[in-house]
Amino acid sequence: MTTLIRADRLIDGTGSAVVENAVLVIEEGKVVGVYPSQAPDSVVSPDAEILDFPGCTIMPGMIDTHVHLNMPGDGTLLETVVREPEGVLVATSAFTAQRALAAGITTVRDLGASGTTVINLQRALELGHGVGPRILSCGQPITITGGHTWYFGGEADGIDGLRLKVRQMAKIGANFIKVMGSGGGTVNTLSWRPAYNREEMRALADEAHALDRKIAVHCLCADSIDYAIDAGVDQIEHAGFITDSKGNQKYVPEVAEKLGKSGIPVTSTLAVGGSVVEIMTAKKDRTPTEDAFLERWIRMLDDNLSQFRKLRDAGVSFVAGTDAGWRFTPFEGLPLELELMHRGGMTTMEAIVSGTGFAAKVIGIDDKVGTLTKGLAADVIVVGGNPLDNLGALRDLKLVIQGGKVRSRAQ
Ligand SMILES: [Zn+2]
Structure with missing residues (x-):
């Protein structure tokens, strides 16, 4: 079962540049890849489930x-x-x-x-x-x-x-x-x-x-x-x-x-x-x-x-x-924590990485989760708006996926 999540942008948790008009492909609970605009046919099966989130941002859990x-x-x-x-x-x-x-x-x-x-x-x-x-x-x-x-x-x-x-x-x-x-x-x-x-x-x-x-x-x-x-x-x-x-x-x-x-x-x-x-x-x-x-x-x-x-x-x-x-x-409270870290001088991107990719690295699980990297577990969230402009977007959750399974989805 392949799932495609499409949104206006994607932040992968490593601190790399944002991917605009991103497509995230998930299969068997794992991240297959991140693609700008369109995923290649080779990674998408014809019966793939497609989840569209216009105006939103895809991020690691x-x-x-x-x-x-x-x-x-x-x-x-x-x-x-x-x-x-x-x-x-x-x-x-x-x-x-x-x-x-x-x-x-x-x-x-x-x-x-x-x-x-x-x-x-x-x-x-x-x-x-x-x-x-x-x-x-x-x-x-x-x-x-x-x-x-x-x-x-x-x-x-x-x-x-x-x-x-x-x-x-x-x-x-x-x-x-x-x-x-x-x-x-x-x-x-x-x-x-x-x-x-x-x-x-x-x-x-x-x-x-x-x-x-x-x-x-x-x-x-x-x-x-x-x-x-x-x-x-x-x-x-x-x-x-x-x-x-x-x-x-x-x-x-x-x-x-x-x-x-x-x-x-x-x-x-x-x-x-x-x-x-x-x-x-x-x-x-x-x-x-x-x-x-x-x-x-x-x-x-x-x-x-x-x-x-x-x-x-x-x-x-x-x-x-x-x-x-x-x-x-x-x-x-994690969005509040990241907002306070931003108030303390971090950029919004630095704050997000400190609560995703860097957090995984510090606690020793970066080979499993924390970033949207090929092969890692598909722990993914979608939030409304752009958290790089306003970290308050992290409080507006549209989708929570854990190990490829949908745990909650806003109506
Ligand atoms: Zn304590």
Whole structure:
């Protein structure tokens, strides 16, 4: 069965020039080719299905490299979420995963969940029992005793304890390893202090690499970034420069330069602040407490955007990831993330690549998805208008195809 999708233009996710009046040919769940104007007869069978989308743009399915499927993303705190039994968290994860797919996000990477909940969901979807995005999972995020998100079950300490925990995550089926390199938004954790020391971080990275897993590290303070760079990790989440319990940040140019030189990509997660600001700004009759909350988040988002600019100037490359599920961050939030990355100085094309081809490369699946390249899985979306003119077009989905199967189509 051959499917042809025709639209005004196609963005292939590699950063290459747009193909005008494009035809995308799909066969047996894979991309056959991209052609301007007309596909050659040799690749099109006479009974091919033709899907026409005038005025629209064809793109690869989007990839969110940082989500938490256990959490609903409606403001529910982590401390509340983890009171539910694991069965509820699996069901919640199936629901949030479907929301992502319906928004054109055909792959998500889960950066921390309770027990084996997301690994179990991932397995069920691989068996074909349900519909959802492709999932990559770390299992439980590894954290110091009492550290950020410890409720998920990932506590481990000391060199031997950390190596054991990495092996346990690999044993239960984790695709990669996630480590909490500093505290975070969990009660009583210190986001302005590194959690593991240099030697511990090195042991974590070595063990992950020995088991052929990538390692991503949550870092909200400068020292944690520094330790993660020295350990040779594969990805840094957030890259914050928090200095105190109030969340004040102080950019450290030397660490930024070192990070830029290391080539380690950083996950942006700007949508965390962006979604709070969007939702609270729209709320009518805010209480004085809510006003103060909004003011604090506007300041934090501004801080994060200014650091995003400075880090890019220092040579750091950013990959798109929203932290969906955390606080008010929605599972449909990748377009918002890309809009914020654009506001932080990326071109619209750079933002799109960071959420498609570059995202796939960073998480190690660019031989399967991420670009509309011959032989890759046909994870494809069609959006109204031209996202290169206005990234808001990514919110106007006309078609979602995953592995060649139509998952949703606008009437
Ligand atoms: Zn996160």
